[in-house]
Amino acid sequence: MNKINTPYYAVIFTSKLNKKSVGYEEMSQKMYDLAKNQKGFIGFKSVRQELGITISYWKTLHDITSWKNNLEHKKAQNKGINDWYASYEIEICLVERCYSFN
Amino acid sequence: MNKINTPYYAVIFTSKLNKKSVGYEEMSQKMYDLAKNQKGFIGFKSVRQELGITISYWKTLHDITSWKNNLEHKKAQNKGINDWYASYEIEICLVERCYSFN
Numbered sequence: 001m002n003k004i005n006t007p008y009y010a011v012i013f014t015s016k017l018n019k020k021s022v023g024y025e026e027m028s029q030k031m032y033d034l035a036k037n038q039k040g041f042i043g044f045k046s047v048r049q050e051l052g053i054t055i056s057y058w059k060t061l062h063d064i065t066s067w068k069n070n071l072e073h074k075k076a077q078n079k080g081i082n083d084w085y086a087s088y089e090i091e092i093c094l095v096e097r098c099y100s101f102n
Numbered sequence: 103m104n105k106i107n108t109p110y111y112a113v114i115f116t117s118k119l120n121k122k123s124v125g126y127e128e129m130s131q132k133m134y135d136l137a138k139n140q141k142g143f144i145g146f147k148s149v150r151q152e153l154g155i156t157i158s159y160w161k162t163l164h165d166i167t168s169w170k171n172n173l174e175h176k177k178a179q180n181k182g183i184n185d186w187y188a189s190y191e192i193e194i195c196l197v198e199r200c201y202s203f204n
Contacts, residue, residue: 010193012197048149051147052149053149091112091200092200096194100190
């Protein structure tokens with residue numbers, strides 16, 4: 001992730017998929033390509049076993065709302081609810097501190 | 103995760119392991135068992151592919167500091183830096199909003 005000073009925002013998206021997930025991977029890639037070109041986008045992390053955790057990082061709450069309301073993203077969200085997700089949880093977080101070791 | 107009203111805290115721990123990770127899984131399990139009995143612990147999510155994302159949830163910043171300074175946890179942190187992690191990042195977050203779909 002690009003280095004940025006705190007505070008910034010994180011959207012933690014935790015999900016479980018249905019058995020049928022045809023088209024899910026392509027849509028995930030498409031949404032990542034779209035998100036990274038949005039105003040205020042900082043970075044992205046995603047890992048999936050049975051549970052999937054995807055975290056996107058944003059400069060402001062306003063940037064998160066704009067991305068949530070993006071028309072292509074809205075279509076993907078609806079398709080996700082109808083076809084792909086058994087369950088999900090979204091947490092909007094203010095990242096107050098960040099440490100790293102390398 | 104137990105349902106709890108916002109705001110609460112999340113610690114996002116993102117890590118990559120070295121090739122040698124002997125003893126890592128046992129220690130992870132031991133730390134989870136220890137963490138869930140600490141004051142202020144709310145919940146835990148963990149997923150690993152090449153990248154690992156572990157999120158622990160806490161009621162207050164003070165609870166996070168107490169867990170960080172727990173003696174058994176300190177030993178595990180040192181072992182992690184010396185033996186297991188190629189890199190890691192820790193983000194301390196205030197969870198302002200939470201939505202879910204089930």
